[in-house]
Amino acid sequence: MFQIAQHASRHSASKLGVSSGFTFGGHFARSFSSSLLKDSYDNLLVSKHAVSEDSDNQVAMMQLNRPKALNALSDAVLDDVLHAAHVLDKDPTVRCLILTGSAKAFAAGADISEMKTKNFEDAYGTDMFGHWQELSRLQKPLLAAVSGFCLGGGCEVAMMCDMILCSKSAKFGQPEINLGIIAGGGGTQRLTRAIGKSKSMYMHLTGEFISAEEAYNSGLVAKVFPDDELMDETLKIAKTIASKGVLSVQAAKEAVNAAEELPLQEGLRLERRLFHSLFATKDQKEGMAAFLEKRPADFS
Ligand SMILES: C/C=C/C(=O)SCCNC(=O)CCNC(=O)[C@H](O)C(C)(C)COP(=O)(O)OP(=O)(O)OC[C@H]1O[C@@H](n2cnc3c(N)ncnc32)[C@H](O)[C@@H]1OP(=O)(O)O
Numbered sequence: 001m002f003q004i005a006q007h008a009s010r011h012s013a014s015k016l017g018v019s020s021g022f023t024f025g026g027h028f029a030r031s032f033s034s035s036l037l038k039d040s041y042d043n044l045l046v047s048k049h050a051v052s053e054d055s056d057n058q059v060a061m062m063q064l065n066r067p068k069a070l071n072a073l074s075d076a077v078l079d080d081v082l083h084a085a086h087v088l089d090k091d092p093t094v095r096c097l098i099l100t101g102s103a104k105a106f107a108a109g110a111d112i113s114e115m116k117t118k119n120f121e122d123a124y125g126t127d128m129f130g131h132w133q134e135l136s137r138l139q140k141p142l143l144a145a146v147s148g149f150c151l152g153g154g155c156e157v158a159m160m161c162d163m164i165l166c167s168k169s170a171k172f173g174q175p176e177i178n179l180g181i182i183a184g185g186g187g188t189q190r191l192t193r194a195i196g197k198s199k200s201m202y203m204h205l206t207g208e209f210i211s212a213e214e215a216y217n218s219g220l221v222a223k224v225f226p227d228d229e230l231m232d233e234t235l236k237i238a239k240t241i242a243s244k245g246v247l248s249v250q251a252a253k254e255a256v257n258a259a260e261e262l263p264l265q266e267g268l269r270l271e272r273r274l275f276h277s278l279f280a281t282k283d284q285k286e287g288m289a290a291f292l293e294k295r296p297a298d299f300s
Helices: 075-090 121-123 130-137 155-161 174-181 187-195 197-206 212-218 226-243 246-258 266-278 281-294
Strands: 043-050 058-064 094-100 106-109 142-146 149-151 163-167 171-173 223-225
Touching: 043 075, 043 226, 058 075, 058 226, 075 094, 075 130, 094 226, 094 246, 106 142, 106 155, 106 212, 130 155, 142 155, 142 226, 149 155, 155 171, 155 187, 163 212, 174 197, 187 197, 212 223, 223 226, 246 266, 246 281, 266 281
Parallel strands: 058 094, 094 142, 106 149, 142 163, 149 171, 163 223
Antiparallel strands: 043 058
16 A cells, blocks of 8 residues: 555656755745755655646655654654655646655654753744644645554644545544643644544543544544555545646635635635636636536646
């Protein structure tokens, strides 16, 4: 299931260099636009998958690859994820991104060995983990494919994605309370919006995990698949999204994500303005013509 390289298209063979001079140490508003994918990352496997035989459009897959520590999210892991995500988000051939882990763990949280010796000055003074939020600000859709443990910062990173798909073995939790801390990557806010106050409070205060089934019933995940089907099904969903109009996908993502932040009237206004703006696109003409001519749409 997790032999992702097997799915890789002809595109993944192209080796791309990385521009020099970049460091990724934890600050907002860095420019990644001129950067290219690295040939390889220490903690991440990146592959690209053609949407169809006759299309140049691709889905990009990022697989966390720190198996000895159950993909614990060290600074180096996050630097790799954010670097690759920013580059892929700017790549015009990439239409949808997937973030996944291993069969045993999506990610078991922030790296406890790195945090252990930090003091208040280190944490507050550097706005520790503030830069993780960049993952929630990509323009293209980002799907989390979760198997096994999805805990603490792992659960928070999954919730930064636009939707979570998981296998039956997935376990979600915010166990930071067991370490004498609380969630710091968005868990108290995003989990509460996703599953409601009472269940979120239960998870944050007891540190107990919930199963894939509970996560699905609570609205945290969009779909649950048998373990050996998760990656194929996730790719199918990503390819479906990748075959839609790029601007309408971007607008839908922006509008839905705004629902978590805006008061209703402002959200409705934003949705309407985005809806209006799509009437300036070729894809609106093509989509409606294709419907009326009873043929599949060919989005640009
Ligand atoms: C803002 C965000 C804050 C946070 O995220 S705080 C962290 C929240 N997460 C947690 O508290 C979960 C910590 N991990 C665990 O509780 C357990 O692991 C599991 C239940 C996930 C799995 O248990 P088992 O199957 O028995 O595996 P194992 O032997 O505990 O782990 C294998 C190796 O992985 C390392 N590891 C696991 N999670 C982390 C982590 N979060 N940070 C650093 N290392 C981790 C272990 O230490 C060990 O390593 P070795 O083989 O060298 O002993």
